[in-house]
Amino acid sequence: MARTTSKNNQAGVAPAPAPDPKGGDVKVDIEVEGEEKPDQVEKPEAVEAEVIEPDEVAKDAAEDDADDEAAERARVEAAIKAGEAAADEDFKSEADGLRAERDELAKKLAGVSDEIDAAKAEAAAATDRLSRLQADWDNYRRRMDRERAIERERACEGLVKDLLPAIDDLERAIAHASAAEENEVAKQLVDGVTAVHAKVVSVLEKQGAEVIDPAGDPFDPQDHQAVGRVEDAEAYDETVRDVYQKGYRLGGKVVRPAMVTVTYGGPKRPVESKEDEAKPEADAEAK
Numbered sequence: 001m002a003r004t005t006s007k008n009n010q011a012g013v014a015p016a017p018a019p020d021p022k023g024g025d026v027k028v029d030i031e032v033e034g035e036e037k038p039d040q041v042e043k044p045e046a047v048e049a050e051v052i053e054p055d056e057v058a059k060d061a062a063e064d065d066a067d068d069e070a071a072e073r074a075r076v077e078a079a080i081k082a083g084e085a086a087a088d089e090d091f092k093s094e095a096d097g098l099r100a101e102r103d104e105l106a107k108k109l110a111g112v113s114d115e116i117d118a119a120k121a122e123a124a125a126a127t128d129r130l131s132r133l134q135a136d137w138d139n140y141r142r143r144m145d146r147e148r149a150i151e152r153e154r155a156c157e158g159l160v161k162d163l164l165p166a167i168d169d170l171e172r173a174i175a176h177a178s179a180a181e182e183n184e185v186a187k188q189l190v191d192g193v194t195a196v197h198a199k200v201v202s203v204l205e206k207q208g209a210e211v212i213d214p215a216g217d218p219f220d221p222q223d224h225q226a227v228g229r230v231e232d233a234e235a236y237d238e239t240v241r242d243v244y245q246k247g248y249r250l251g252g253k254v255v256r257p258a259m260v261t262v263t264y265g266g267p268k269r270p271v272e273s274k275e276d277e278a279k280p281e282a283d284a285e286a287k
Contacts, residue, residue, distance in 0.1 A: 150251040156207045157250050163200065164248060164256060170197040171246075204248075212247030212258045214240045218269060223247060225257040232263040239263045
């Protein structure tokens, strides 16, 4: 209503008379052209006043609050993004540092692994060389032991060769004196010579000399010297029949072969198995 009144005043239209609240006659002022009314005072032009409704005020306030909240939310989101970006940069920098450290450690580990492998290979080679050297040393020691024993046994080879003719004479004397059984003096002489012969032979045996007396054994051309053949159908063929002169072996070497006679015309000697042939060799090594 206030806005309508203001507009009428601005148009220069006289306001309509207000109705009498008591219901009486309405008085209307009639203006006569050219007639001035001294008592009439010109009223100032009314200024239109805009009336703001409460709903609009609340709405504007809500919009301002929403704008403030949106601005605050935008600032918070910007701060969060900035923090996340800084965190990402820090994480990337730390990750790059860790990767570089890892690569450096990997290189060092690879170098150490190579050194360990090289050390293992060198240790294995040294162990193999040590095993071979130990085996060579054992073989050398056994060979030297055998050679020393052989040399020790052969050291008296010259003495044995010089004594053999004397031993042969003693054996002939014993055999000749044994034929005179009725002579008591000859019998005592045989006993004394036999004792001397036994002592001399025992001394030689202590020095490693071995008597070769192959009567009844198979003929072996390495140890025996055949001086004749005797036909014997009952004995195996190639068997030693008589021993004319005993042989001697020293340090595995035949110092003198035995002089023997060999039979022929008898059955063939059965072939010995390898086990039977190995037994005498094993017994000799044990001794």
